[in-house]
Amino acid sequence: MRARAPLPALAAWAAALVAIWLPGWPFAPVLWAAAVLALGAAIVFARRESRHPLDGWLPLLALCLSAAALVSTTVAVQAPQRQPVRLLAAAEDGRPVALSGMVLSMPQAQSSAFGFGDATRVRFALRVESAQESRAGPAVRLAVPVRAxxxxxxxxxxxxxxxxxxFTARLVPNGPGEPDAFRAYGTGPLSLDASPPWYLAWAAELRAEFREAAASLPGAGGRLLPGLAIGDTSAVDEGLDQAMKTSSLSHLTAVSGANCVVVVAAVMLLGAAVRLRRGARVALALLVLVAFTVLVTPEPSVLRAGLMAFIVLIGLASGRPGGGVPALGLATLVLLALDPWLASSFGFALSASATAGLLLLTAPLATALGRWMPRPLALALALPLAAQLACQPVLIFLTPTVSLLGVPANLLAGPAAPAATLLGLLGCLLLxxxxxxxxxxxxxxxLPAAWIAAVAQTITGLPGARTPWLDGLLGALLLAGASALALWLLLRGAGRRRRMRTVPATLAALALIAGVGAYGGALLGTGVVRDWSRPADWQVALCDVGQGDAVLLRDGGQTALIDTGPEPAPLGACLDSLGVERIDLLVLTHYDRDHVGGLDALTGMVETALVGPSSGPRDERLLAPLRDAGVPVQMATRGRQGALGGLSWRVLWPATDDGPLSTGNPGSVVLAVEGGGIRSLFLADLGAESEAALQRLEPLGRVDVVKVAHHGSSDQDPALYRRLTAGVGLIGVGADNGYGHPTSALxxxxxxxGTRAFRSDLHGLVLVAPRPAGGGGTLRVWSERRGD
Structure with a gap:
């Protein structure tokens, strides 16, 4: 019976996903008709004297169909209002629109890759309430969810x-299944029209005081503490965020049912201590729960946890307390009925999945593991294992990897989380x-916050922290099936002492072994096993994109890409292989096809762009997709500089000292990058004449890595390479390229x-990582193939 409780919510979730991804289909009438038929059949069977196996299932089927029909109806009503025709037309034509509305989420700092005066952009959820296409045009009243x-x-x-x-923004429509209807890229700074209303303002002031106090604390612990205590992750930088995700600890910074349980339990115990009646205690707990939800910001996971706690409290007040599983199912169903697009929110899905895993799997897993270890240790292992098993199929959609060290990371960090949460929340309220x-x-x-951050950063740097897996729906289904089969084998003997039936158990075990073996063989065949040896802390990556350049830089969770290669497919494959989902800084050194032809692979990924000088309308047309998507595009000239994580970069070329900027190969952008123990120089497609001019302008010294100019052509200045004495030379070149690159002269x-050459035609993907801790030794270089 307990396992049936979530079924209506699951039916509603499935219906929501289908309805929002297939707009215009008449799902609601069909589902309502099916629900009525199922209800009628249930009534008929209930009136019969003889019992039938369907007697218990028909009412449940009717309830599931009704839940699915309700959510489908909500989609049918709300979908036309989410993407009004006027906004779609403005987005298609690239016309800026004046938007006004209410901020719905804590702003997150965006690209700081430009360090030459560009204001840092922020990303936040916005409910657009009015839009105006021109100053003279009428303002249209709306209620449209936008990511700004x-x-x-x-x-x-x-x-x-x-x-x-x-603010004025250019709009880009999202797909029908996205939680936000549009992405809005502002063309100027925001204007504040009104402060938060009083019922939100108190929480804003409290959060601001807490953020300021936590910011004065050192290191990652100070940045992480607001997230642990009140779910405010605005201070968490990209590097720490990635470390928390890689180590499977990101759930600690999302307010969950556990936080709500602690708050409600504290209020109920306090009420009992002062001898309040049950009704008064419940009313006080409900009031505190609402205030807590406002304080920790009403994100999807918070709404789910808060509503679930509300349902449990109402049950207590009525004298009929219910279990956690029915409360989870009802809370999920109510939220999906109000906003079906929550079904495609990964935060909401992970929150619900983790809670379901904890409620349904923790006790059976603890019992099963208790056969081989002490009960306290079994329970400690069961908690993170249940949450990870439930969440991992969802995480596959975000990144096609499986965490091998998530359970140990949670064992180490888990005990510190309640202390950081409770003490942080208490300090916030006392301030x-x-x-x-x-x-x-x-x-x-x-102290516990710093410990959790240290665990995350340590686990992330260990080999095998993430294992590659098939991506998309197939990968999620394969992982879910393997997990279900492993759970069945583990739990089958936990609830009874008699020996399992030999034949079914053996067949299941063989199927599991065969499936894992087949998948392992596939990984071996595609070279994924070799990927496990990749340095997790790589800083420079030379992608194998054929005859062309595509080089990645990474530090502190931020990523830059220098050129895109000649075609989108090889670049996309390289980015997928390295798990790169966002490009904070795109550098296009010049406009030859072998450097910009892969631009289509970056749709929706680029935050800022730095480009070489344009030679005419053709080059400007190549940049049009970036500008239409609202990406800030700046021209690179000598002296411009900025930061990427902990790395500093500077443009050395092209220069304006001797007149107009050159274009093409002679004017291609040269970038110097330093930080993280590596000094790099990226020479684009310079020839010998430009290289000599560069040396006259710039006192170049020794570097660790040089991206060799023009794919290794012979048009090079030998003095430049003698001056650089780089340990590693990266050459982007295609096999049998017809140009003879790289030449024997180069x-x-x-x-x-004294520079060792690594060529993409021979070595494939090449990764360069800093020297081992302590500063001694040489750079660590990993290559996909052994080369020559």
Whole structure:
């Protein structure tokens, strides 16, 4: 009976996904008709004297169909309002639109890759309430969910949930199944129209005080603490966020049912201590629960946890307390009925999956593991294992990898999480009234927060932290099937002492072994097993894109791409192989096809772009897709500089000292990058004359990595490579390219300067990682193939 409770919610979830991905289909009438038929059949069977096996299932089927029909009806009603015709037309024509609305999420800092005066952009959820295509045109009243990317308001004003803003933006429509209807790329800074209303303002002030106090604490612990205590991850940088995800600890920074349980339990215990009646205790707990939900921001996972706790409290007040599984099912169903697009929210899916795993799998797993280990250890292992088994098929859609160290990471970090959460929340509440005491409590909370961050960063750097897996729906289904089969084998003997039936168990075990063996063979055949030896901390990557350049730089969770190669497919394959989903800085050195032909592989991924000088309308047309998507595009000239994570970069060429900028190969962008223990120089397609001019302008010294100019052509200045004395030379070149690249003359220059050449035609993908800890030794270089 317990296992049937979530079925209506699952039916509603499936119906929501189908309805939002296939708009225009008449799902609602069909489902309502089926629900009525199932209900009628249930009534007929209930009136019969003889019992039938369907008697217990027909009412449940009718309920599931009704839930699916309700959600489908909501989609049919809301879908036309999400993407109005006027906004779609403006997006298609690339016309800017003046938008105004309410901020619905905490703004997250975006691309800081440009360090030469560009304002840092912020990303946030916005409910657009009015839109105006021109100053003279009428304002249209709307209620459209948008993901906004814009410059923050000038001055010291800060954005908080509930703030009303206005700005001019270019719109890009999302697919029908996306939680947000549009992406809005601002063309200027935001304007603040109104502060949050009073019922949200108190929480905004409290969060701001807590963020300020936590920011004064050192290291990753100070950045992580607001997320652990109140779910505010605005201070978590890309590097720490990626470490938390890789180590399967990101759930600790999302407010969940556990946080709500702690808050509600504390209130109920306090009420019992002062001898309040049950009704008064429940009413007080409900009030505190609402306030807590506002404080920790109403994200999808928070809404699910808060509504689930609300349902449990109402059950207690009525004297009929229910279990966690029915409360989870009802909370999920209610939220999907209100907003069916939550079904495609990964945050909502992970929150619900983790809770379901904990409720349904923890006790059986602890019992099964208890056969081989002490009960406390079995329970400690069962908790993270249940959550990971439930969440992993969903995570495959985000990144096609499986965490091998997630359970050990949770065992190490898990005990510290409640302490950081409770102490951090207590310190947050004390700050306005007793600032000194509140900050002292926050300082104590920093200790477990710093421990959790250290665990995440350590686990991320270990080999095997992530194992490649098939991506997409097939990969998720394969992993879910393998997990289900493994669970069945493990739990089958846990609930009874008699021996399992030999034949079915043996067949299941053989099927599991055969499936895993077949998949392992496929991995071996595609070289994925070799990928396990890749350095997890690589900083420079030379992609194998044929006769062309595509080089990645990475640090602190931020990624830059220098050129795109000649075709989208090889670049896309390289990015997928390395798990790169966002390009914080795209550098297009010049406009030859072998450097910009793969641009289509980056649709929707680029935050900012730095480009070489244009030679005319053709080059401008190549940049049009970036500008239409709202990507800031800046021209690279000598002296421009910026940061990428902990790396600093500077443009050395083209120069304006001797007149107009050159274009093509002589004017291609040269970038110097330093940080993380590596100094690199990327020479684009310079020839000997431009290289000599560069040396006259710039006092070049020794570097660790050089991206060899023009795919290894013979038009090179030997003095430049002698001056650089790089340890590693990267050459982007295609096999049998017809140009004779790299030439023997160039290879001789590298050999003379002590530079070891790594060529994409021979070595495939090449990764360069910093020297081992301590600073000694040489750079670590990994290549997909052994080369020559």
């Amino acid at each position: 990317f814009a410059e923050p308001p000038a001055g010291s004003a800060s954005l908080e949930i509930g703030t009303r803003v206005s 306005p009234w007793l600032p000194s005491l509140g900050f002292a409590v926050i300082q104590i909370a920093w 290879l001789g220059m590298l050999e003379e300067s």
